[in-house]
Amino acid sequence: MNRALKVGGFIAVAVALAAAGCGGGQPPAPAPAADAKRVDPATAGSVSGKVSFEGTAPAPAAIKLESDPACVREHPNGMTADSVVVSNGGLDNVFVYVKDGLGNYAFDAPAGPVKLDQKGCRYTPHVFGVRTGQPIEISNSDQTMHNVHGGGTANRQFNYSQALQGMKNTTTFTAPEVMVRFKCNVHGWMEAYAGVLPHPYFAVTAGGAFELNDLPAGTYTIEAWHEKFGTQTQSVTVAPKEAKTLTFTFKAATP
Amino acid sequence: MITLNRYIKLVAASVVLLIAAGGMVTSTDSGLAVPDWPNTYGHFMFSFPLEKMVGGIFYEHGHRMIASTVGFLTIILAVWTWMIEPRRWMRWLGVIALGAVILQGVLGGITVLFLLPAPVSIGHAGLAQLFFCTTVSLALFTSPSWRHPRLPLVDDPMLRRVTLTTTVLIYCQILVGATMRHIEAGMAIPDFPLAFGHLVPPSWTAAIAVHFTHRIGAVVVTLAILATAGHVWYHHRSRSELTRPATLLVVFVLTQVTLGAFVIWSGLQPFVNTAHVVNGALVLATSLVLTLRGRRIAFALDGAATDMVRNARQAGGLLPGSELGRTRA
Numbered sequence: 001m002n003r004a005l006k007v008g009g010f011i012a013v014a015v016a017l018a019a020a021g022c023g024g025g026q027p028p029a030p031a032p033a034a035d036a037k038r039v040d041p042a043t044a045g046s047v048s049g050k051v052s053f054e055g056t057a058p059a060p061a062a063i064k065l066e067s068d069p070a071c072v073r074e075h076p077n078g079m080t081a082d083s084v085v086v087s088n089g090g091l092d093n094v095f096v097y098v099k100d101g102l103g104n105y106a107f108d109a110p111a112g113p114v115k116l117d118q119k120g121c122r123y124t125p126h127v128f129g130v131r132t133g134q135p136i137e138i139s140n141s142d143q144t145m146h147n148v149h150g151g152g153t154a155n156r157q158f159n160y161s162q163a164l165q166g167m168k169n170t171t172t173f174t175a176p177e178v179m180v181r182f183k184c185n186v187h188g189w190m191e192a193y194a195g196v197l198p199h200p201y202f203a204v205t206a207g208g209a210f211e212l213n214d215l216p217a218g219t220y221t222i223e224a225w226h227e228k229f230g231t232q233t234q235s236v237t238v239a240p241k242e243a244k245t246l247t248f249t250f251k252a253a254t255p
Numbered sequence: 256m257i258t259l260n261r262y263i264k265l266v267a268a269s270v271v272l273l274i275a276a277g278g279m280v281t282s283t284d285s286g287l288a289v290p291d292w293p294n295t296y297g298h299f300m301f302s303f304p305l306e307k308m309v310g311g312i313f314y315e316h317g318h319r320m321i322a323s324t325v326g327f328l329t330i331i332l333a334v335w336t337w338m339i340e341p342r343r344w345m346r347w348l349g350v351i352a353l354g355a356v357i358l359q360g361v362l363g364g365i366t367v368l369f370l371l372p373a374p375v376s377i378g379h380a381g382l383a384q385l386f387f388c389t390t391v392s393l394a395l396f397t398s399p400s401w402r403h404p405r406l407p408l409v410d411d412p413m414l415r416r417v418t419l420t421t422t423v424l425i426y427c428q429i430l431v432g433a434t435m436r437h438i439e440a441g442m443a444i445p446d447f448p449l450a451f452g453h454l455v456p457p458s459w460t461a462a463i464a465v466h467f468t469h470r471i472g473a474v475v476v477t478l479a480i481l482a483t484a485g486h487v488w489y490h491h492r493s494r495s496e497l498t499r500p501a502t503l504l505v506v507f508v509l510t511q512v513t514l515g516a517f518v519i520w521s522g523l524q525p526f527v528n529t530a531h532v533v534n535g536a537l538v539l540a541t542s543l544v545l546t547l548r549g550r551r552i553a554f555a556l557d558g559a560a561t562d563m564v565r566n567a568r569q570a571g572g573l574l575p576g577s578e579l580g581r582t583r584a
Contacts, residue, residue: 068309145296145307149287149370157370161290163297185288186310 036106039216045238048211049245051094051224055252057086063189070144071121071187081189082126083228090208091250093127094226095179095195097202098212099233101220107199113137113170116182116192118146118162123182123192127227129202130194132174138182139168145186152180155196178225193227217242224248259335260397266328267390267540273325274383274536276318278529281380281436285311286371292364295319322360329356329390336393345396352393355386373437380433384426384539391540395547396554400496408552409494417486418546421479425539428472431465432535440466441528447519473512480508480538483545500545507538 060080065071071079085092113135117124121142130136140146140162151157154175162169173180173196184190195202203210212222219237229250236244280286288311289295295303295316300323308316329352336349359382366375395401435441440462450456450470456463487494487501514531521527 067313070309144309145312147288147290147311149290151370159287159290159370161296184311185285185315186312188284188311 033104033106036104037216039105039107039214041214043240044214044216045240045242045244046211046213046215047220047222047236047238047244047246048209049096049247050208051091051096051205051210051226051248051250052089052208053086053091053252054249057252058084060084065121068121068144068187070142074120074142079120079122082122083191087207090205091226091229092205092207094205094208094210094224094248094250095127095129095193095202096205096210096212096222096224096248097129097178097195097197098199098215099178099221099223101218102199102201102216103218105199105216107131110134110200114194115139116194117141118148118184118190121187121190123184123190125192125204127179127193127204128195129204130173130196131200132176132196132198133172135170135172136194137168137170138162140165146184146190147186148182149185150180150182150194152177152196155180178223179227191227195225222246224250226250256339256397256402257399259339260394260399262335263332263390263394263397266325266332267387267394269321269325269328270383270387270390271533271536273318273321274387275529275533276314276321277380277383278532279525280314280318281376282523282525282528282532283311283314285314286367286376288312288315289319289367292367293319319363322356322363326356326360329353332390332393336397340397342396345393348389348393348396352386352389355382355389359383359386371437373434376437377430377433380437381430384429384536387536387540388543391543392547395544401551401554404551406494408555409491409497409549410552411490411549414486414490414497414549415546417479417483418542418549421476421483422539422542422546424472424476424479425535425542428469428476429535429539431469431472432532435465435469436528436532438462438465441518441523444470445519447516473515476538477508477512480504480542483542487545496548497545500541500548504538504541504545507534507541510534511538 061083063079063081065075065079082093110131114128114130114137116128116136116138118139119141121144138148138150138160143165145164146162148160148162148169149157150159150171152173154177155173158171160169160171173194176196176198178195178197179193180196182192182194201212201215203212215238217238217240219235221233221235223231223233225231232248232250234246234248236246238244291297293300295312296307298304300316300319303316333349333353337346340346340349359379362375362379362382366372366379369375435443438461443460443462443466444450444456446452450463450467451458456467484501484505487497491497511531511534514527514534517527518524518531
């Protein structure tokens with residue numbers, strides 16, 4: 001009897017450990033410290049600017065869609081990769097964010113989810129930011145099958161099956177991580193990147209432009225991340241109500 | 256027995272196809288294109304609509320279909336061998352082949368469900384080679400030339416040592432190659448034959464170390480194969496059962512080095528990559544055949560034992576298995 005109890009207890013502990021290690025899902029995002037400050041909008045400043053591209057931009061790479069007729073139907077004239085997009089001298093899809101210097105602030109959790117759609121056999125948006133603990137709603141708007149393999153090194157990985165148009169999955173990341181990659185292994189060209197941060201000071205460039213608003217006064221490290229060109233950082237000091245401007249420049253020869 | 260031998264050769268050939276399919280899965284990064292297992296997007300494997308085999312699903316689901324077929328063929332192999340093979344160790348070798356293919360399927364499922372953990376994927380790749388070697392060995396052991404050698408058996412301790420060493424080195428090299436593939440270190444050193452423009456990489460990471468080990472391994476294996484072939488041609492020139500695989504081994508390893516170079520120069524082009532994987536399996540299998548033929552004398556009574564049992568059966572009698580075991584030893 002005792003031996004049976006010991007064996008049963010051992011199995012129970014093993015199952016519990018396995019559940020904790022393998023099937024327990026993401027741990028909750030850490031709560032802000034009790035003495036955390038709130039940003040005063042009346043004194044907040046901002047950092048805006050442009051991510052420029054110097055040199056001749058590489059021609060957008062053509063994607064071979066023939067492996068899936070549904071993707072060909074969506075793009076009868078072909079499709080190009082959106083990894084390097086330059087418009088008006090500005091580089092798109094650069095994730096610009098406050099990497100360091102915020103100190104002890106608390107921020108309200110965003111109300112709604114960030115939406116990541118698979119449409120036309122590509123992810124929209126290609127690069128985005130999300131807060132730790134904020135839901136990401138991933139949907140399939142295509143008339144074909146996708147798998148969604150996501151996750152990073154700090155955040156647990158997953159692989160969703162979205163066999164039908166209209167299917168949705170929701171996930172959250174609890175650890176800050178720049179960047180977390182999403183990939184469809186059915187369509188090898190489909191990739192998206194999420195910057196996961198515990199604060200709201202991030203932007204993705206459009207036409208090279210970015211804005212980080214409502215920043216409390218302080219000295220910050222601002223980082224610009226691009227999937228092909230890597231990262232650049234700059235330090236900036238923002239006084240109360242001050243609007244600072246920054247310029248990042250990525251060069252054609254870098255990749 | 257000849258029909259069984261032909262059937263086992265068919266199974267071994269199907270394993271080559273299976274290794275190629277698996278190679279394409281990794282080379283096209285399609286391992287997670289089908290998130291569920293053993294089902295495919297909720298469908299029973301063989302009822303999954305063919306028109307939905309698009310993109311990476313084609314490779315991953317195709318690999319599963321071929322693997323299932325090979326598994327089914329291996330069940331027949333094991334049962335057939337068990338029923339008609341008089342050598343007890345051969346019957347168990349058929350069972351081992353079946354166990355290997357089942358374990359291989361389970362490893363394939365685990366690696367999908369746990370999102371391709373490198374140790375499991377490397378184990379899957381390594382076991383694939385062992386399973387292939389088992390089927391090749393079965394084909395060799397059931398072949399007429401093995402069971403009824405026409406010439407006196409070769410007794411060359413050096414040949415036994417050098418062939419065994421070469422086969423083990425090749426298998427280790429394949430494991431390093433599998434590690435390189437599954438930790439995505441295939442382009443960790445992007446130039447060839449130099450490494451970042453140097454003979455030795457100027458800086459090191461784990462990926463560079465594994466990649467460079469594979470390159471050094473290629474040199475070691477090539478030298479070992481040349482030494483083996485040289486030994487065979489120098490000492491056993493008249494023995495075609497040894498010179499043929501030795502020559503083939505040299506051809507395969509030179510092809511392998513060339514393919515390895517093109518893997519880098521093509522930037523991991525999937526078909527080139529897969530050809531490198533498949534040819535690597537052929538290098539291993541050929542070396543194994545040479546190794547076993549070099550050790551044929553250790554199985555000296557195989558043919559006699561087989562004939563003894565067959566004759567006994569034809570005469571209406573049956574030898575007990577224990578006697579057969581003693582005869583083999």
